[in-house]
Amino acid sequence: AQRVTQPEKLLSVFKGAPVELKCNYSYSGSPELFWYVQYSRQRLQLLLRHISRESIKGFTADLNKGETSFHLKKPFAQEEDSAMYYCALSQETSGSRLTFGEGTQLTVNP
């Protein structure tokens, strides 16, 4: 069965510091991975999907199939990056269901 693990429930950094949110997955098929973000009192929204290979709001994430990881990185964190971040894996079949990790609460201090 597929599984997504985010080992850090809480992550705190100072403004301007690099930040990395870890995500590991287990899945026997060809994975499609996402990062979703939930700002305070807002709905979840898509931040990145690995298939797009984009940089959004300065964030990047590279799929490493050898290490089964999809870590989210930003070289210089901003206070407005403070939010809950979820890594998610999509199954190819059965209605494109998402399996979410437990989430990491990122706090960027001034």
Place this chain on the structure above:
Amino acid sequence: NAGVTQTPKFRVLKTGQSMTLLCAQDMNHEYMYWYRQDPGMGLRLIHYSVGEGTTAKGEVPDGYNVSRLKKQNFLLGLESAAPSQTSVYFCASSSGGLDRGRRYNEQFFGPGTRLTVL
């Protein structure tokens, strides 16, 4: 274009009461989902639908029922609420179309319903 909306935003129930949560989307999406969000557990899929008239069980379906009578609506029902169902419930939808040869899986989320069962 409201996207995904959920009704109600908040609700308090007593154990044993029933209620229905309504999700509506105006994006003509085929796929719809119900999740629950609990601290430290992320989002867990309750039920989902791949089209009008279809439903399927997700990861944590017990104690819930769903219906998709219209393409734009997806209802989540609790027949006999229990304190363990205290949670924040999110609805989401997805087009289910193809993007670069793969199923386009981005899901769009509603604002959530905060449910407390006493």
